[in-house]
Amino acid sequence: MAIALDDLVHPLGYERFVTEHWMAEVPFLSDPNPKLVAALREIEAFQSPEALVSRLTRNVGLLGPKHFRADVPPHHAINFMKQGYVLYMTELEEQIPEVRMLSNEVASQLGATNLGLGVESFIAVAGSVSTVHFDYDINFQILLEGEKRWHVAPNQQIRNPLQSYHPTQQNNYAINTCIEEAYARDPAIKPELPAGARVYEARPGSTMFVPRAWWHEVESLTACFGVNFIMKGSTWALGLTQALCDVLHGDEAGREWCYGALAGSPELKARSAHQFEDMKRRAITELQKLTLEEVYLGGRNGRFVWTPEASERSLVETADGWALVAPGVSEEPLGLDGVLVGLLAKLVPLHHPFAWEHLAVLARDEIRGPIGAVGLWNVLADLAEAGYLQRLPGR
Ligand SMILES: [Fe+2]
Numbered sequence: 001m002a003i004a005l006d007d008l009v010h011p012l013g014y015e016r017f018v019t020e021h022w023m024a025e026v027p028f029l030s031d032p033n034p035k036l037v038a039a040l041r042e043i044e045a046f047q048s049p050e051a052l053v054s055r056l057t058r059n060v061g062l063l064g065p066k067h068f069r070a071d072v073p074p075h076h077a078i079n080f081m082k083q084g085y086v087l088y089m090t091e092l093e094e095q096i097p098e099v100r101m102l103s104n105e106v107a108s109q110l111g112a113t114n115l116g117l118g119v120e121s122f123i124a125v126a127g128s129v130s131t132v133h134f135d136y137d138i139n140f141q142i143l144l145e146g147e148k149r150w151h152v153a154p155n156q157q158i159r160n161p162l163q164s165y166h167p168t169q170q171n172n173y174a175i176n177t178c179i180e181e182a183y184a185r186d187p188a189i190k191p192e193l194p195a196g197a198r199v200y201e202a203r204p205g206s207t208m209f210v211p212r213a214w215w216h217e218v219e220s221l222t223a224c225f226g227v228n229f230i231m232k233g234s235t236w237a238l239g240l241t242q243a244l245c246d247v248l249h250g251d252e253a254g255r256e257w258c259y260g261a262l263a264g265s266p267e268l269k270a271r272s273a274h275q276f277e278d279m280k281r282r283a284i285t286e287l288q289k290l291t292l293e294e295v296y297l298g299g300r301n302g303r304f305v306w307t308p309e310a311s312e313r314s315l316v317e318t319a320d321g322w323a324l325v326a327p328g329v330s331e332e333p334l335g336l337d338g339v340l341v342g343l344l345a346k347l348v349p350l351h352h353p354f355a356w357e358h359l360a361v362l363a364r365d366e367i368r369g370p371i372g373a374v375g376l377w378n379v380l381a382d383l384a385e386a387g388y389l390q391r392l393p394g395r
Contacts, residue, residue: 003102005109007036008140008207008229014109017209022110025211027152027198032205037144040227045096046144049123049225052089053077055096061088067131067168086130086220087123094393103229106140108374112233120228124220132193132217133166134158137232139210143202146224153197155213158184162235167191193217239295240287246294246360247286254279293373294360303392304380305353313388315341315348324348329387339370340379353392 009017010033021028045052053060056074063069063086072080081087093100103117122141124130134155155161161180181187193215202208210216234242248254253275260272306313313326316333322341323333336344343366347354359376360367367373383389 002105003036003039004105007033007039008106008142009209010036010207018110021209021211025214027150027200027211027214028209029150029200029202030207030209032203033207034205036142036207037205040102040142040144043096043098043102045092045099046121046227049081049087050078052092052121052123053087056089056092057095058091061090062086063088063128063130065129067166069166069168081123081125084125084128086125086128087121089121089123090118092119092121093117106229107231110231112231118228118230118232120230122224122226122228124224124226126220126222128220130216130218131167132191132215133164134161134213134215135164135210135230136161136212137164137230138212139208139231140229141202141208141210142227142229143204143206143208144225144227145204146226147204147221148202148208148224148226149219149221150200150202150208150210151193151197151217151219152200152210153194153215155215156194157186157189159213160235161213165189165191234295236295240290242357243290243294243360244283244287246357247290247364248279248283249357250361250364251282254282291368293367294364302377302380303353303355304384304389305392306348306350307387307390310349310351313348315344324388326388334386334388342366343371343376343379 005014005017008030009021009028010030012020012028012030017028020026040046045055053074056077058074059071060074060077060080061069061071062077062080064084068085077087093103099119103119107117118137122130124146132151158180161183163180165180181189197215197217200208256275258272258275260268261276263269263272308326308328312328313324315322315336316325318333318335320335321338322336322344324336324344325333343363346362354362363371363376367376371379380389381391384391
């Protein structure tokens with residue numbers, strides 16, 4: 001079963017959640033939703049902590065008392081869990097392929113692609129406490145089993161942090177400091193839960209939504225197994241400058257190294273000054289032409305490569321229009337929607353893997369035009385599912 005936002009915010013519903021909680025940045029605890037638990041349990045890795053850990057390829061985080069944090073190889077994780085450590089596993093969507101699809105629907109409803117949503121898991125024994133901290137990402141925690149008490153308070157000191165802050169005891173017994181004081185409204189960030197925190201009691205099947213930067217401390221009242229959908233992605237600043245960078249990299253001049261600005265040689269320095277003015281003019285012109293489609297939250301780390309050799313694939317005109325022919329993938333030619341023919345004509349000849357920044361150059365007209373960024377992404381995903389393209393791991 002595909003998981004939709006409605007499943008996470010039961011029974012409030014998608015539209016009310018978006019206005020009253022997502023955009024308003026207000027926490028929300030859903031009612032238990034057995035359908036959601038059943039959907040997650042269909043994934044074998046979510047049937048038990050042991051099943052999950054056995055599928056991992058990356059280290060598992062350990063959280064313990066007195067701000068203890070470490071990480072261990074997956075095969076040691078269950079032993080530590082039995083000794084009372086909390087297991088914290090991230091990037092499950094990268095490690096377990098079937099997990100990636102789980103959050104597709106939620107990601108698109110919230111305006112990202114699946115690449116903008118990560119999947120994590122927390123496994124805790126009864127009595128463990130995740131001490132007070134705030135995160136830079138946005139979190140939906142689905143509790144598969146167990147009961148948790150969340151203490152949640154708004155962050156008055158810093159809004160939209162780029163890093164999480166977990167007050168952690170150092171070797172000298174001092175508590176580490178928040179490293180983003182420069183961004184803080186009030187740099188005197190106290191490593192403690194603000195007074196008047198709201199309390200939420202999460203039960204099996206419920207989902208806790210924690211907006212970005214809210215302080216939280218979480219007690220596991222019983223043994224708990226939680227799956228988190230977390231959203232982080234591009235900031236507006238990065239989205240805009242990377243989209244502009246993609247366009248400027250489409251020109252040879254934009255790909256020239258920019259050193260020389262500090263050169264002792266007056267000629268070299270003068271040339272740099274000239275190039276800089278030239279590049280600023282181009283940037284301003286291109287900035288005006290950028291579309292929202294190009295300031296794309298997901299896709300940044302997506303790469304694809306054709307499965308058949310270049311000589312084994314082609315576009316051919318048929319009685320009904322155009323088709324993609326690759327006998328090694330399918331005996332039947334793949335009929336193409338008219339709007340895709342120009343795009344495929346540019347992609348079919350590629351020999352090597354191509355990433356989003358290359359598509360931003362090759363398919364700029366299509367992204368700005370009738371297909372759009374999400375449409376382009378869906379075309380690539382469909383071709384990958386049908387075996388024509390291979391999706392390569394994120395970079
Ligand atoms: Fe957290």
